[in-house]
Amino acid sequence: MQALLKIDTRLIYLLTFVVVAVAVLATLGLPVRVTPPTKALYDFVEKLPAGTLVWVGMDYGPGSKSELDPQVVAFFHHVFKKDLKVVIHSMWTMGGKIGQELVEPIAAQYGKEYGRDWVNLGYKPGNETNLRLCTSSIKECAANVDHLGSSLDHLPLMQQARALDKNTFGLAITFNTGTPGIREYLAIVQAEKQLALADGTLQMSVPEDIPFFQSGQLVGMFPGVRGAAEYEVLVGVKGAAVKAADGQSLAALYVAILVILGNIGYLTARRAATAQ
Amino acid sequence: MKKELPMVLATIAALSVLLSQYFFAINQLGWLDSLDKVYNMMAALAIGLGLVNLTVVHSGYIRRKREHWWASVVLLVCLWGYTVLSLVLGNDHAFVDWFYQHLIVPADSTLYGMVSFFITVAAYRVFRVRTLEATILLASAVFVLLGTAPIGDVIVPGWSTARQWILDVPNTGGMRGIIIGTYLGAWATALRVMLGLERAHLGGAG
Amino acid sequence: MTFLAQAGVLGIFVEGNFAPFVMMLLFTIIVYVMIQRARAGLKIPEIRKLAGLDALDEAIGRATEMGRPVFTFPGLAGVTNPQTLAYFGLLGHVAKRSAQYDTRLIAGNVDPYVYPISEEIVRQAYLEAGRPDAFNPDDVRFVAYDQFPATAAILGIYRRERPAATILYGAFWAESMILVENAAQIGAISIGATANTHQMPFFVAGCDYALIGEEMYAASAYVSKEPVLTGTVVGQDWARIGVFALIIVGTILAQVQTTNWLKTILGK
Numbered sequence: 053m054q055a056l057l058k059i060d061t062r063l064i065y066l067l068t069f070v071v072v073a074v075a076v077l078a079t080l081g082l083p084v085r086v087t088p089p090t091k092a093l094y095d096f097v098e099k100l101p102a103g104t105l106v107w108v109g110m111d112y113g114p115g116s117k118s119e120l121d122p123q124v125v126a127f128f129h130h131v132f133k134k135d136l137k138v139v140i141h142s143m144w145t146m147g148g149k150i151g152q153e154l155v156e157p158i159a160a161q162y163g164k165e166y167g168r169d170w171v172n173l174g175y176k177p178g179n180e181t182n183l184r185l186c187t188s189s190i191k192e193c194a195a196n197v198d199h200l201g202s203s204l205d206h207l208p209l210m211q212q213a214r215a216l217d218k219n220t221f222g223l224a225i226t227f228n229t230g231t232p233g234i235r236e237y238l239a240i241v242q243a244e245k246q247l248a249l250a251d252g253t254l255q256m257s258v259p260e261d262i263p264f265f266q267s268g269q270l271v272g273m274f275p276g277v278r279g280a281a282e283y284e285v286l287v288g289v290k291g292a293a294v295k296a297a298d299g300q301s302l303a304a305l306y307v308a309i310l311v312i313l314g315n316i317g318y319l320t321a322r323r324a325a326t327a328q
Numbered sequence: 329m330k331k332e333l334p335m336v337l338a339t340i341a342a343l344s345v346l347l348s349q350y351f352f353a354i355n356q357l358g359w360l361d362s363l364d365k366v367y368n369m370m371a372a373l374a375i376g377l378g379l380v381n382l383t384v385v386h387s388g389y390i391r392r393k394r395e396h397w398w399a400s401v402v403l404l405v406c407l408w409g410y411t412v413l414s415l416v417l418g419n420d421h422a423f424v425d426w427f428y429q430h431l432i433v434p435a436d437s438t439l440y441g442m443v444s445f446f447i448t449v450a451a452y453r454v455f456r457v458r459t460l461e462a463t464i465l466l467a468s469a470v471f472v473l474l475g476t477a478p479i480g481d482v483i484v485p486g487w488s489t490a491r492q493w494i495l496d497v498p499n500t501g502g503m504r505g506i507i508i509g510t511y512l513g514a515w516a517t518a519l520r521v522m523l524g525l526e527r528a529h530l531g532g533a534g
Numbered sequence: 535m536t537f538l539a540q541a542g543v544l545g546i547f548v549e550g551n552f553a554p555f556v557m558m559l560l561f562t563i564i565v566y567v568m569i570q571r572a573r574a575g576l577k578i579p580e581i582r583k584l585a586g587l588d589a590l591d592e593a594i595g596r597a598t599e600m601g602r603p604v605f606t607f608p609g610l611a612g613v614t615n616p617q618t619l620a621y622f623g624l625l626g627h628v629a630k631r632s633a634q635y636d637t638r639l640i641a642g643n644v645d646p647y648v649y650p651i652s653e654e655i656v657r658q659a660y661l662e663a664g665r666p667d668a669f670n671p672d673d674v675r676f677v678a679y680d681q682f683p684a685t686a687a688i689l690g691i692y693r694r695e696r697p698a699a700t701i702l703y704g705a706f707w708a709e710s711m712i713l714v715e716n717a718a719q720i721g722a723i724s725i726g727a728t729a730n731t732h733q734m735p736f737f738v739a740g741c742d743y744a745l746i747g748e749e750m751y752a753a754s755a756y757v758s759k760e761p762v763l764t765g766t767v768v769g770q771d772w773a774r775i776g777v778f779a780l781i782i783v784g785t786i787l788a789q790v791q792t793t794n795w796l797k798t799i800l801g802k
Binding site: 059061064065068069072082083084085087088113114115116117118146149152174176177178179181182184185188189192193199200201244255258259260262263266276278281297298300301302303304305306307308310311313314315318319 | 349360361363364365367368371372375418419420428432433436437439440441444445447448449451452453455456457458466469470473474476477478479480481482488492495496499500503504507
């Protein structure tokens with residue numbers, strides 16, 4: 053039994069790989085129950101009138117694509133279904149590019165036209181100071197160019213989207229993993245500009261961000277990949293999140309079993325030491 | 329003078345932001361916007377500075393034939409190659425995009441994926457029923473872990489609701505305590521910078 | 535509040551920022567009083583022992599004995615993040631000690647703003663320690679401007695240079711666990727400090743010494759033993775007591791009154 057205390061690290065790595073691979077290759081299709089933060093976000097978007105502007109912060113890098121991409125995809129299905137208009141902005145170098153490749157096919161699916169229904173400003177350097185500048189003038193914070201380098205003057209949507217504030221936008225959401233991310237949005241967009249704010253974050257950051265949902269500073273949240281799976285259920289689209297949630301299930305079970313095994317080994321060793 | 333001038337500038341900039349934040353009349357003067365524009369320009373320039381620094385440091389490694397100098401060659405070729413390609417062909421050109429899709433995305437995702445391996449091993453090593461507190465921590469961690477994944481509800485219906493309660497009540501209480509303490513600490517640090525008590529950022533041993 | 539509104543006081547402030555201004559002012563006054571007490575030589579409480587900061591000298595000493603470098607890294611945040619400012623205070627101390635012990639210090643940086651400041655701090659520290667010749671600008675490095683490329687670069691430094699002590703002090707995210715586990719694999723002592731709540735469990739679990747939350751902000755006061763800096767930390771604790779009292783009063787009022795005047799004032 054005491055051998056359970058010294059399981060080879062390489063074996064743990066190997067089994068982690070096997071467990072996740074099995075979940076990716078086989079579909080378990082476990083039912084997903086919708087939790088309050090996701091439902092609150094869905095309900096908020098549901099109530100926005102058609103034509104309302106939504107600001108989307110793509111504040112993550114390729115490393116977090118596996119967890120945040122399904123959230124973005126589920127959200128855009130809902131947004132385009134509701135005929136809302138979107139401006140995408142990124143404080144992360146690769147965020148603009150990720151946004152472009154995710155949104156383009158969904159926009160095409162719903163017949164949305166670039167420049168009229170959605171615009172991608174792309175990556176803008178300056179972190180929170182750039183975000184603050186957007187609250188007074190989007191044209192200035194974006195240096196008057198979008199992700200593709202076109203002038204904002206040629207994009208009809210940008211005549212309507214002048215500044216990131218509550219008079220112009222109905223909702224701001226940031227899909228984020230770190231700094232700059234939700235903290236900067238909370239301080240500038242929510243507290244200063246009092247614009248309704250939502251958060252798409254990693255599972256790991258949920259315990260830290262949930263107090264802001266509790267306090268009403270966030271109108272809703274995507275709590276990790278599970279949040280994306282819940283949103284897919286609510287919107288009625290089949291995406292990658294439900295499958296990813298299966299992987300999460302198996303991995304969680306595997307970690308729980310490892311912890312139990314480690315503790316059986318630990319208690320056995322302790323009992324043996326006491327007996328001696 | 330070398331230290332005093334930056335200190336005075338930092339204090340003036342900090343006070344301008346602070347007062348613009350609180351007072352309506354000062355807010356309307358547009359200082360915040362002007363400072364933001366300056367910072368944005370500096371941020372764009374700083375990226376160039378980073379590029380120059382990497383080039384200088386790694387050219388030095390190559391010249392001196394330091395151990396693993398060939399890695400510096402690879403770095404410089406990638407750095408300048410991708411920069412020039414992006415500038416000449418444009419951000420969205422298929423060729424530029426190929427590098428992004430087939431090199432950057434997989435490499436970045438792989439590194440993020442590594443976290444799961446390390447977390448698994450750390451959970452196995454650390455979570456032990458050594459004391460009462462450690463046992464409570466272990467139990468709640470495993471409870472939230474399984475409740476977060478859909479499998480929790482399959483094992484015991486309503487598991488995710490109980491997990492949500494742990495997140496909403498004990499977790500939120502603890503988090504708020506830490507967040508309040510952290511922000512007070514952050515403000516005290518900012519105050520030390522504004523009052524010129526904390527000078528480490530101007531160079532020196534603090 | 536009606537009186538304040540009639541007198542036009544609230545019009546002076548940006549909407550919703552009256553109460554935060556008053557809170558900020560009160561906090562500043564408390565800290566200022568504590569600084570003045572320290573300057574006047576009056577007794578102020580000492581900062582409790584922080585094992586993570588006490589371990590700094592031990593870690594640098596161990597690196598000296600082993601003839602291996604010390605590695606420091608401020609995380610991913612920029613200069614506007616207070617955690618990075620706290621790191622600067624610590625870096626000066628670590629650099630000075632490294633210079634005194636003749637131990638190589640490697641300082642990694644992700645942010646292009648943080649990088650030149652780090653370099654200047656290390657250069658000055660070597661100068662103050664009387665070892666300007668020992669300063670090697672190549673050892674203050676700009677590794678990358680993104681999370682995982684930076685992580686990969688640091689893992690490269692770990693494997694090639696094999697530091698005997700790793701000091702991760704600042705704002706961290708998903709890379710923390712990778713850095714901590716790899717430090718353990720190369721047998722380095724690891725000191726981790728962050729105010730990012732989601733990474734605290736990883737540092738507590740994985741590092742030999744961990745500083746969490748506001749502990750990390752006390753670094754410059756703690757290592758310098760400067761009474762004036764200590765005064766600011768004491769002021770911070772008094773403010774914490776004030777906030778705690780406010781929470782208690784607010785909770786009681788929320789239970790006994792339907793219209794909570796405290797909530798109304800704090801919303802102004």
